[in-house]
Amino acid sequence: MAKVVGLVNLHSNVDLKGLTERRPVASVSFLGRYGIIDFVLSNFSNSQIDNVGILIKEKPRSLFKHLSNGNAWNFNSKRGGVQLLYDEKFANNNMYNHDINNILENIAFIEKNKPDYVVISPAHIITTMDFSEAIKAHRQSGAEISIVYKKIKNANETFIGSDFLKVKDGVVQAIDKNKGNIKNRAISLETYIFNTKALIKLLKEAQKVSTFFDLRDILSYVLDEKKINAYEFKGFAAIIDSFEAYFKVCQSFLNIDVSTKVFKNNWPIFTNTNDTPPTxxxxxxxxxxxxxxxxxxxxxxxxxxxxxxxxxxxxxxxxxxxxxxxxxxxxxxxxxxxxxxxxxxxxxxxxxxxxxxxxxxxxxxxxxx
Missing domain, CATH: 2.160.10.10 (Hexapeptide repeat proteins)
Structure with a gap:
């Protein structure tokens, strides 16, 4: 069985106004009892990926409190758990404080675990993604890198400013920004699957090209020379990329047709519970x-x-x-x-x-x- 390490990437530029003034998007409350990060952590847990690192960009205090010892997400503590990865070196330098530098600063996390594959996924895009299925498709493609995407029919209303992929025969041809001018797009879910050796090689290459490059930049840069597989995810996906989007996504879960796509008997959403009395x-x-x-x-x-x-x-x-x-x-x-x-x-x-x-x-x- 292949060994996999997961990374939750919090190096997004998402701003939820006052909600993220003192906390990262990941620890913003969701539906009264969850944190936004609970969904991606639950995806890793339900996919049997027990070694998970969290790439923290800023304002970590509330995240530390929410995560506690990490036991709430049902990771196998004998094989792994949650590790907080913080790039103190560049924490106060916005241009250098990106995901590539964070991974390189904490490369020991990957080297110690010696995984075959590394899955990197954001917190602000809510899905119920089975990473094991994506990894299987990645392995079968023969590519060293895969990007997960979802076809949507309302790209003129949502995921505006997000990446979309141009895909041909299952291979990524280009990565561009969704400007909201076309309804049908193959939207990147900012979830990447790497063969471990390919990831480390790519990180080092990015440092040589531009020390300001993040993962998205270097993936776009190497498209002409590398085969990057495109994996289509067909399940639920919603993005929280603004204060207004946060409100709309939260309210949408009051619709049972939406909430039942996420809260399923075979895919529990874990969170750090509190000992409080009934309502x-x-x-x-x-x-x-x-x-x-x-x-x-x-x-x-x-x-x-x-x-x-x-x-x-x-x-x-x-x-x-x-x-x-x-x-x-x-x-x-x-x-x-x-x-x-x-x-x-x-x-x-x-x-x-x-x-x-x-x-x-x-x-x-x-x-x-």
Whole structure:
């Protein structure tokens, strides 16, 4: 059986406004109880890839807290686990703080494990990808490198700014940016499969070409001289590449047709659980079409919302189409619609807060409004 190491690549340029002011995208709350990184970690775990490194770009504190000892994701601790890979050397130098330099700085992680293949996948693209199937297709292709892509029919609305592939006979011909001007695209899911020797050789080559090159740059650069296999993923994929996209993707999971594509009996999504009591619905509670996490206390009206752990919704409050992070309090008679309330914030004096579905209003972590 082939030995595989996984890398979660957090070196993206995704900005979720206030949500990522003090935390990386990977540890932003999702559906009230998960972190965004839980999905890619669960993919590695369910694919029986037990050695996983996380390429951290910045703001690691909340990620350390969320990951804890890594046991929550059901990795075989005898064979591996989760290792945090941080490039301290270039942490404060944006041009040098990229995925290639991080891997090279932590190359001992790969050398120690001696894998046959390395799978690199991002956190901000949510999928339920079986990496073992992708690795099998990669091996059968005879190529040293594979890029995973998905055909989509609404590239004019989503994945704008992401890479798309031009594919011919299963081989990548070009990598370009999706400008949103064409509906049908083969969108790169930024998931790469490498023969280990080929990866190390490519990293060293990138250093010679440009020390500012990241993985995407060097893969595009070597297309003329290397065969890069294209593997089509046909399952669910959604991208969280902006504050607005985060809101829309979260809200889309309230649709059972979407959520059942991700939360499946044979593909558990693991997370670091908290010891909190059950949700308490008081006399005036009226809750519809919402995700509600443990420990919440609700005495108002909640509709089309995602309610985090230990959230309090007061008597007479009306909360619609909103995301309330853990520990936040919405006091009596407040009215919220299309609002994201970050951790431990308190809606107290301003009783009416309304954004729009396209531009949700944001309340910062710990603020009192």
């Amino acid at each position: 308490k619905y008081l006399k005036n509670a009226d809750v519809q079409n919402s995700f509600v996490a443990n420990g919440a206390v609700i005495d108002g009206t909640v509709s089309g919302c995602i309610i985090g752990r230990e959230v309090s919704i007061g008597k007479g409050a009306v909360v619609k189409n909103s995301i309330i992070f853990s520990g936040a309090k919405v006091e009596a008679d407040a009215v919220l619609e299309n609002v994201i309330v970050d951790k431990d914030a308190r809606i107290k004096k301003i009783k009416e807060l309304k954004g729009s579905a396209d531009e949700p209003l944001y309340v910062k972590e710990g603020d009192v409004v």
